[in-house]
Amino acid sequence: MMQRFFLLVAASGLPLLLGSCVEKEISFNFNFGGAPATTAATSVVRVHATNQGYNFVRPWEKLEATRRSGLGPLVEGGRVLVTAELVVDHTYIELELPDTGEKTPAKVVGLDYEANLAMLEPVDDQKKAAFFSRMKPLELDSSAVPGDRLEVWQLEDNGTPASTDGTVIQVGVGRYFVDGSFFLNYVLRGSLQYRTSSFTLPVIKEGRLAGLLLSYDSKEQTSDVLPAPIIAHFLEDLADGNYAGFPNLGLSYAPTLDEQLRKYVKLDGLEGGIYVRRVSRDGAAQQAGIQAGDILLEIDGHPIDARGNYDHPKYGKLNFSHLVRGDAQVGQKVPVKVHRADQEITLSLELTRKPPTAYHIDPYMFDRGPRFKILGGLIFQELTLPYLKAWGDQWANRAPFKLVHAHANQELLEEEQGGKLVILSAVVLTPATVGYEQIGNIQVTKVNGQDIRSIKDLGAAFAKPENGIHKIEFDDFPKVIYLDARMAEAVNAQFGPRLGIKSLERLD
C-alpha cells in the first residue's frame, strides 16, 4: 500500500528529469546516521493524508478516497511543512510522532499548488505545544549548490531514523506538480531505499532543511528536490498573513540563437536577448508595456542570454523565470530592458499573479468541485483542464477535439469572449431531453438569447424562458435545442433523489 504512494510521487514527478518510475531495483547503500539521525527523530513527523478529488465527468460526485503518507519537517511556530501534492483534495490529515506513534488531527494553514507547498498545524491549538514538546524545529538552509552533499531523511517502521547521502548534481528550473508551473529544483544523485511514509521526505544540509524530496528515479538513481529558496519564498509570503503566491509574467518567448532572426530584429552587435512570442492579456508583461516581437535583454540588471538564461551567482546558467517567479514577490517592481525597433527601452515591470480561476479554462482545480448545473437531464459545466484530463494520459488525442483545440488556443478565446467556456457536457435521457441523448461536449453560446460566459450566467438565463420554453444555442452541431421549462423543473425534482444527487448545481 505504502509503496504505491511512493511510486505515485515518481509518476507525477518531473518529466524533464525523470526517465521512469519503475518499482523494481531499489538499491541499498544507505547509512544509519549518527548525529543527524538524532535530529531526524526529533524534527520530523509522519503526515497521513486522506485525499478525495472530485469527479470532473460526473461533477456532483467525488472519486474514491485514497491515502498518502510522507515525512514533514517541523518548522518554527509548531508547524509542519509538506508538499501540496501530499494533501491535495484532503478530507482528513493526521500528524504522527515517529517515536511514540502518538497522533493528532491537523489542518492546512498555508497552501500553494503551483509551488507545491503546504503548511500544516494541529487542529487543536491548545495541545499544539504539548504535542511537539519533545521536538525541535528545523531551520531553513538555502545555501546548497551543485557538488554539495545532502542527506535524505527517512524513518524505519519502528521510528528509528535513517539517513541517505546524495550529491547535488544540478540546480535548474523544472516542471512542478501543476501544469505550467516551473520553479527552481535540485537534482540529487544517490540511491534511496524504499520506506513507508515516503510521499515527501525532508532533505537536509548540516542539520538544516535544504528541501523536500519529490520523486526518485530508481533507474537513474536521482531525486528531484523542491529547494529551500522556494520554501523560503513560501514562508516569507505566508508570514504576513496575506498569502499572495508566486508571480507570473504572462509571456511566452523563443530563443534568439538564430543569426538571421538577430539580423532581422537588428540585434547584431548586441548579445543575448529572447524573442517575445506572445503576451497574455492583462498579465504583468502586458501591463508593463512589453509587446510581442520585443527582445527582452535584461531583467533587474541581469542580462538574459539568447537561450533565456542568466548568470546566477550560485547556480550558474539559470532560466530567467526564476528572476520573476521563484525569486520575486507579487507587487515587486523590476526594471526590464527591451529592444524594440532598433531602440532600447527600459520598462518597469510590476509583478502580479494570475490565479487559476482567472483563466478562460481553469488549469487546475483542487479542494473544490467543478461548477455545474443540471436542468431536465442536460448537464452543463465550465470547461477545465482536469475535465479534459479525464480522458486519460492521451487526453490531447482522445478528448473531444474542439475542446482540446479551445484549450490550446485559450489566450485567443480569452481575448475574444472572456469569461469561462461553458459546455453541455452530457445529456441524460429524460422526458425533457428526448431526441438530445446523442449530443454533448459542445460549447453553449446563448441561453434564451443571453450570452453565456459562466455557469452563473446560465442560472440567470434559465430564469427567463419564452412561452415556457428554453432556447439553448451552441457553437456546433446541432446549433440549437429547446427545452420545456416546466417539464425540466419536474424532471429536476425527481433527478436528485433518483440518481442520489444532493445538489443539481454548483455555481460557485
Place this chain on the structure above:
Amino acid sequence: MMIPKLNLAFRVMAALLAGSALAPAQLAPVPVAPVPAPAPPAPPQAAAPAPADGEAIFAAIVRVENQSWEPNYRVPWNSGGTGGGVGTGFLIAPNRFLTNAHVVSDSRLLYVKKVDDPKPYEAEIVHIAHDCDLALLALKDPSAFENVRPLRLGGVPLLNSTVIAVGYPIGGQRISVTRGVVSRIDFQSFAHSGVDFHLAIQVDAAINPGNSGGPVIQEGMVVGVAFQGYSGDVAQSTGFMIPVPVIHRFLEDVSDGTYDHYPDLAISHFNLQNPAQRKALNLPNDGIGVMVASADSAGSAGGLLQTGDIIVAMDGFPVSSDGFVNMLGSRVNMNEIVERKYVGDVVKLKVIRQGKAMDLEITLKRFLPYLIQANQYDQKPQYVVFAGLLFQPVDRNMMAAHGVNNLNVRYLFNFYSQDEVYKDRPQIVVLTDILPDEINTHFDLFRHQAVDEINGRKIRTLEDVHKALGNPQPEGGFHVIRFLGEGRPMVIEASRVAAANQRVAEKYNVSEDHRFGGSVMAP
C-alpha cells in the same frame, strides 16, 4: 454521399461502440486489398471444366493484374515505389470490364487474363470512380473476348437469398467460387476513399483479398461487385458488395463519356423528436420534419437552406422526424433520394422557415471540400522545397505520411468543410520537413506548423508560397514567414537563398523544387 453530412446518429453510434473492446478504427471495413504481386505464373494447365451452369459466366470473369505506382509523400520529388496486385473483373458490355477502383488505382500498367488462357491482355482504364469504388476497363485489343457474352445485371437480392462470389482470391491462378446468403442491406462507409457512404450489401459468402472487383451472382445475373470486408479480428463472415443501384448509377453517369461524381446536399440536420423543440418551432406533433443545423456554403444548398429551417418533404416524400423517408416500400435515409441523382439534377424541398412554408429547388453539385479527408489516388504529391524547407498542402495522404500532430493543423484538416476553412485557405500549407542546411538550422520549432503569411501576403495555396518566396528581393532583404498561432516569425536572408537551394538540391537529390496540382476545391 459522403460521411460528414450523414445524419449524425451514425457517428455517434460509432462512438458508443468504441466503448466496447473494438476501437472505432477497427470497425471501419477495409477494402479487400488486391493481393500482393503474383508469384511467377504456374505452368499452364488445362482448365478444369467449370460447373455446367457456370461455364458461360466464368468465361466473362477475368483476373486483373495491376502494376502500380506508389507516390512518396515524404520524399515527394522522388518517383515513388512500385507495387502490384491482383483482383477480379468481369465483362459487362463489349470490351468493357467492371472492377473496383481500388483494384486499378495508381496504375502504371494493367493486364487482364481469361479463365483458361495464360496470355495477359493489356488493358486501360476508361472511367474510374473513387467515390463509389468502381472502374471500367477496356482492352487495347478486344479480339480475345469477341465471343464472350457479357454478364447481365440483376436487381437487389432478397435478404437470406443465396448468392455466389466468383473471383481470384488470395492470388490463385484458378477461379474460386464461394457461396452464401444476403445478410443485410444498408448504407456502408466505402473504405477506398474513406469518406464516402453508399448502399452496400453484406453477404456471408467468403470474400477475401483478390475477390475485389469480382461479380456476386444470383440466378446467372450479377447482383453486386465484391469490394470490402472486415479483418477477421473484428467480425467473421461479413463481406460486402456494391449493389446494382450503385453500379447502375455509375454506368449511367459515365454514359456521356465523363464521370461527374456523386452530388451532395452538404447539410447537417438534426432530428426533431423533442416535444419542446416541435412546440418552439410551431410544428404539429405529426412526426414529420428535421431541422437544418448547417448548410455548407460551398455545397448545393449553400445560401438556400439556413440553420433552423425545417425540411418536411424531399421530392414529395414526407421526411420523418428521424430523417427517413418511405420510398419504394421501404424506409430509407432521406439522403438516398439525393444518392440516386446526378450532378445538375434538381431536388425539391418543402421547407418551413420561421413558421412559413416554402418550396425550394436545389440544383445538385459535388461538395468538394470533403475531399481533403479522402484518400487520394492517381495523383503526384504537391510540394515546394525552399532553402531546405519542405512545404506541402494538407490532405489525408500527407497527414498520414508525416504523422502531423500539430493541433492547429489537425483543426484545419478536421474542420476544413464544417467550419468552411476553405474560404480563407483552399489549401492549408504545412512545413512538413526540413532538409538540414546551415540556412535552416534554427527552424526546428516550426516543423509541422501551418503557414499563415509570407512577406506580408496571406497564403491561400501552395502556389502562393512559391510565388511569394520566388521574389529574390523581398522587403529589407528578408523572407518573413509567419505560421499560424506562432508569434516568432521565420526569417530567411534572401541573399543566402540561391546558394542554399543549390546545396540542398545537390545534397538531397531534389530533382525539382516544386510540383503543383491545385486544391481539392478546384480539382
